[in-house]
Amino acid sequence: MSDPGSHAAVTTTADAVPAVRVNGDRSLGQLVSSATAEMSALVHDEIALAKAELREDVKRGATGGAAIGIAGVFALFSLPVLSFAAAYGIHNWGLGLAWSFLIVGGAFLLLAGLLGLIAMRKFKKVKPPEKTIASAKQSAAVLQTVKPHPRPVHEVGETVARSSA
Numbered sequence: 001m002s003d004p005g006s007h008a009a010v011t012t013t014a015d016a017v018p019a020v021r022v023n024g025d026r027s028l029g030q031l032v033s034s035a036t037a038e039m040s041a042l043v044h045d046e047i048a049l050a051k052a053e054l055r056e057d058v059k060r061g062a063t064g065g066a067a068i069g070i071a072g073v074f075a076l077f078s079l080p081v082l083s084f085a086a087a088y089g090i091h092n093w094g095l096g097l098a099w100s101f102l103i104v105g106g107a108f109l110l111l112a113g114l115l116g117l118i119a120m121r122k123f124k125k126v127k128p129p130e131k132t133i134a135s136a137k138q139s140a141a142v143l144q145t146v147k148p149h150p151r152p153v154h155e156v157g158e159t160v161a162r163s164s165a
Contacts, residue, residue, distance in 0.1 A: 083108070 083104050090100035
């Protein structure tokens, strides 16, 4: 590094701005410029890294969503096959084919009814956001007591004249 007893020499750059050099080292302006450029490059690299990570997360999420969607389609397509299998299985126990299909259809309706009841119970538990409403009412009450600062009313030309002066 530099010797504490050394003197700094003042030189002039091409832009006629004096640059302070210490024993032939880089000037303060060059150091600041270099630090700024490196900091800018670091920020750009961090942003690029964040974008790359987000891109990968979006790809993984899209792949997972597509897999869940395809699984749902396969499950949906399997319902008729399983329904026929259940109806023919009941028919093999000695019951008529029409009654077998009626039992399977009734079982599906029973399941739908039970799921509907569960959904209704869950929907009845949904309440309005009471804390948010109370906070909004409290904020509104506070803001109603606030009075605006009186400002002098100026003519349009007078305001322009003052702002340009």
